[in-house]
Amino acid sequence: MKRIMTGIAVIVMAMAAMGAGQEPDRVKVVGSVPDFAAIAKEIGGDLVEVSWIARGNQDPHFVLPKPSYAQMLSDADLFITTGIDLEMWAPPLIDKSRNPNILEGAQGYVAATAGLDLLGVPTHGVDRSAGDIHVYGNPHIQTCPVRLIEAANNIKIGLQKVDPDNEEAYEEGYRSFTTRMRQAMFGEELMEIVGGDLLCELAIAGSLIGFLDSEQYNGGTLLDLLGGWMREAMPFRGMKIIAYHKNWEYFADLFGMRIIEFVEPKPGIPPTARHVKKVIDDIERHEIEIMLVANYFEKNTPRRIEERTGVRAIFLPISVTGEPGIDTIFELYDYWIETINNALAGN
Amino acid sequence: MPRSSSHIALIIIAGITWIQPVNAQVRARGRPPGLETRQAIPDTTLIEGKIQYLEQRLRQLEALMTAQQEETRRASLRQRGQQQARGQGAAGQRESSPVRFQSAQRQMNQLNPEISMGGDFMGWIRSPETVRDRDGTPLEPAFAAGNRFWFREAELSIIAPLDPYTRGKFFFGIPSDGGELAIEEAYMQWINLPTGLNLKIGFFRNQFGQLNRWHDHALPQADRPHVLQTFLGGEGGLAGLGGSFNWTLPGLWSHVNDLTVEFISGGDGISYADNFSRNRILLGRLKNYWDLSANTYLELGVSGSYGHNDSARQYTTRLGGIDLNYRWIPAGRGHYRSLEVRAEAIGSWRETLAGDVQAWGGYLSIQNRLNARFLTSLRVDYTQLPENADHDLKAIGATLDYWQSEFVVFRIQIDRIQRSFAATENRLIFQAIWAMGPHKHEAY
Known part of the structure; x- marks a missing residue:
């Protein structure tokens, strides 16, 4: 009997020792795209373990809902998606996962675009004559850092719902992420003077630069104090550009570019010879210098247009992990702006 | 207020604020402070000390005032920014026609299936x-x-x-x-x-x-x-x-x-x-x-x-x-x-x-x-x-x-x-x- 008791005690102690070395369970977060997972990581830090479905160099419209993705979702505590008609492959995956916690409306489901002011919301009836149209508005919010900050709030709420014990940690993580994003967007000094909320509001309204330019401050204008991505993007502010697809609409809107034409004749419709001719004519007429193309689109047509007109086709990853070395949201925007500036400088 | 007159006012305020604690100490001890030290420390040193203190207080008050002015300025600036961002007299705030309340109770077709x-x-x-x-x-x-x-x-x-x-x-x-x-x-x-x-x-x-x-x-x-x-x-x-x-x-x-x-x-x-x-x-x-x-x-x-x-x-x-x-x-x-x-x-x-x-x-x-x-x-x-x-x-x-x-x-x-x-x-x-x-x- 004594031996048995000793044996049990040894086992219990060994288990306790093993338990002491174990890491606490992390919240399993799955993003429909890597950007949402990256934000969850920024907010949750070591409290979360993130994965994602569409890869950074993959067109998020077209993802085959494979069984292994359903398996990934079956273990998830939190699933983050746009919640609108970008990832039409998400509903069958949710159904197939058999995970009631991530069903639409459940506490582990986050619609990242909820409450956001989206571009391109149809004001009249919609039909397929407009191409593969998004009936709730343009879902490519990752090309807008300001809207992504708002989406981060939705992600924070989701994390707090599935892990209420660490509510304050997520709040702090969100505050830190928001501050760093705004500083990276507008520069520290301007954020200190004007405030991050207002700067974001002005940027979304399209009146930021006008306002800063009109406000006298310490012998100059507030525009002199503009820093961050907004300052770095000033060389291409006001430029006319060509984009392959509507996923650059937010970026152009925020950084003051004007998209003259898309390479796709309608969203989701491959370019036709006639439309390519029109694009070439537009480039020549408007003396357009750059064309933005997500790196998952075919390169033949942009290259052909480039050869014919001299326009610079810039192939950019649309998401985090879309190219090696781009592992955070900050690195993504740094890369875009630096690449566009380099292209304009002829590098 | 002109800047020079505001400085004078600040010096007077600072003087009063300095004198008040000194008087309080005198009352507490029954004799003027520094009486026993007056023999050891020359008057000029005391005056210099007072001036330094007053200057320090002055700088603090100036900084406080500047910060208040800056805050007022920024608040005004932010208000203008908000007006610009949100647009003054936005369409939602204007009332150019009588208000009519509509019902959605007979328009439930959003619940129709796909x-x-x-x-x-x-x-x-x-x-x-x-x-x-x-x-x-x-x-x-x-x-x-x-x-x-x-x-x-x-x-x-x-x-x-x-x-x-x-x-x-x-x-x-x-x-x-x-x-x-x-x-x-x-x-x-x-x-x-x-x-x-x-x-x-x-x-x-x-x-x-x-x-x-x-x-x-x-x-x-x-x-x-x-x-x-x-x-x-x-x-x-x-x-x-x-x-x-x-x-x-x-x-x-x-x-x-x-x-x-x-x-x-x-x-x-x-x-x-x-x-x-x-x-x-x-x-x-x-x-x-x-x-x-x-x-x-x-x-x-x-x-x-x-x-x-x-x-x-x-x-x-x-x-x-x-x-x-x-x-x-x-x-x-x-x-x-x-x-x-x-x-x-x-x-x-x-x-x-x-x-x-x-x-x-x-x-x-x-x-x-x-x-x-x-x-x-x-x-x-x-x-x-x-x-x-x-x-x-x-x-x-x-x-x-x-x-x-x-x-x-x-x-x-x-x-x-x-x-x-x-x-x-x-x-x-x-x-x-x-x-x-x-x-x-x-x-x-």
């Missing part, structure tokens, strides 16, 4: 125009003979969640040749019952192999592989009324194992009597899925079914099947390049009055996406007839698809079908498929 409609139009030229068996009897009904156009089907689908736990799906088919509106599938589905069960009840196509569940318009070729037509029936396929139990198992030997067990009243009219009221079929499928790399996967399945092949329920049929699906989709180029290899084989053990018949058949299909618009495929078929294994069919066919968009597809298919029991047939098929509404084919 409704989609699809068309599947075909035309063919073939030689011979009418396929006959060795006795000269046509193999098909009269309406199917000859070179012709053919509206194979208009499909209506209605899909909606029924409540927080259940989904409902209806698919109606409307054939053009003398057919009537028919239910292709109608079922409700619970997607996460205990033990990870996905339960479906109603009328549905069965999960035997891969393509039996697919509707005609979604097939990789214009026609269903011959082995499926031969053993599981043509357009309707193996389908019935009953229940389908599906579990995703913990990864056993592959990355995902998926088990389906179905129990139905129904059949296909070939391997199983097409008698909804009496005939019962038990069917199962185990799917094994592997992610071979980031861009490729492999799926291997085994299926089996058991039921009666006559309406008197005297003779049984056992079907066994294996299926394979290999797919390569380069992630960054998936919209432009892909390769899919699909194969299925079915074996049949059929009891008849004349004795048992064993027969088998299979197909191999390779589909290659060339770019965003064009796909090609090649399919090779071999099948024996389930009632008579001495008769067989060999076929080879190739297709070229043109995807005008996700919702409009054109296809050209060329076929050669060699039957041991009839003349060899050559076909050129044209197909146009279109879809209206939100419903898309779901591969999984």
Whole structure:
């Protein structure tokens, strides 16, 4: 009997020792795209373990809902998606996962675009004559850092719902992420003077630069104090550009570019010879210098247009992990702006 | 206030604030502070100390005042910014017409289900125009003979969640040749019952192999592989009324194992009597899925079914099947390049009055996406007839698809079908498929 008791005690102690070395369970977060997972990581830090479905160099419209993705979702505590008609492959995956916690409306489901002011919301009836149209508005919010900050709030709420014990940690993580994003967007000094909320509001309204330019401050204008991505993007502010697809609409809107034409004749419709001719004519007429193309689109047509007109086709990853070395949201925007500036400088 | 006069005022305030604590100390101790030190420290040093203190206080007060002024300035600036961001006198704030309150209580059409409609139009030229068996009897009904156009089907689908736990799906088919509106599938589905069960009840196509569940318009070729037509029936396929139990198992030997067990009243009219009221079929499928790399996967399945092949329920049929699906989709180029290899084989053990018949058949299909618009495929078929294994069919066919968009597809298919029991047939098929509404084919 004594031996048995000793044996049990040894086992219990060994288990306790093993338990002491174990890491606490992390919240399993799955993003429909890597950007949402990256934000969850920024907010949750070591409290979360993130994965994602569409890869950074993959067109998020077209993802085959494979069984292994359903398996990934079956273990998830939190699933983050746009919640609108970008990832039409998400509903069958949710159904197939058999995970009631991530069903639409459940506490582990986050619609990242909820409450956001989206571009391109149809004001009249919609039909397929407009191409593969998004009936709730343009879902490519990752090309807008300001809207992504708002989406981060939705992600924070989701994390707090599935892990209420660490509510304050997520709040702090969100505050830190928001501050760093705004500083990276507008520069520290301007954020200190004007405030991050207002700067974001002005940027979304399209009146930021006008306002800063009109406000006298310490012998100059507030525009002199503009820093961050907004300052770095000033060389291409006001430029006319060509984009392959509507996923650059937010970026152009925020950084003051004007998209003259898309390479796709309608969203989701491959370019036709006639439309390519029109694009070439537009480039020549408007003396357009750059064309933005997500790196998952075919390169033949942009290259052909480039050869014919001299326009610079810039192939950019649309998401985090879309190219090696781009592992955070900050690195993504740094890369875009630096690449566009380099292209304009002829590098 | 002018800057110089504000400085004087600050010095006076600072002086008073300094003097007050000194007086308080005097009162507390009964004699002026520093009296005992006055002898040791010269007056000039004391005055300098006072001046330094006053200067320090002055700087503090100036800083405080500047900060207050700056804050006022910034508040004003922010207010102007907010006005600019939000727009003064926005449309929502203006009232140029009388307020009328509307009701949404009679406009609940947002709760209507998703409704989609699809068309599947075909035309063919073939030689011979009418396929006959060795006795000269046509193999098909009269309406199917000859070179012709053919509206194979208009499909209506209605899909909606029924409540927080259940989904409902209806698919109606409307054939053009003398057919009537028919239910292709109608079922409700619970997607996460205990033990990870996905339960479906109603009328549905069965999960035997891969393509039996697919509707005609979604097939990789214009026609269903011959082995499926031969053993599981043509357009309707193996389908019935009953229940389908599906579990995703913990990864056993592959990355995902998926088990389906179905129990139905129904059949296909070939391997199983097409008698909804009496005939019962038990069917199962185990799917094994592997992610071979980031861009490729492999799926291997085994299926089996058991039921009666006559309406008197005297003779049984056992079907066994294996299926394979290999797919390569380069992630960054998936919209432009892909390769899919699909194969299925079915074996049949059929009891008849004349004795048992064993027969088998299979197909191999390779589909290659060339770019965003064009796909090609090649399919090779071999099948024996389930009632008579001495008769067989060999076929080879190739297709070229043109995807005008996700919702409009054109296809050209060329076929050669060699039957041991009839003349060899050559076909050129044209197909146009279109879809209206939100419903898309779901591969999984």
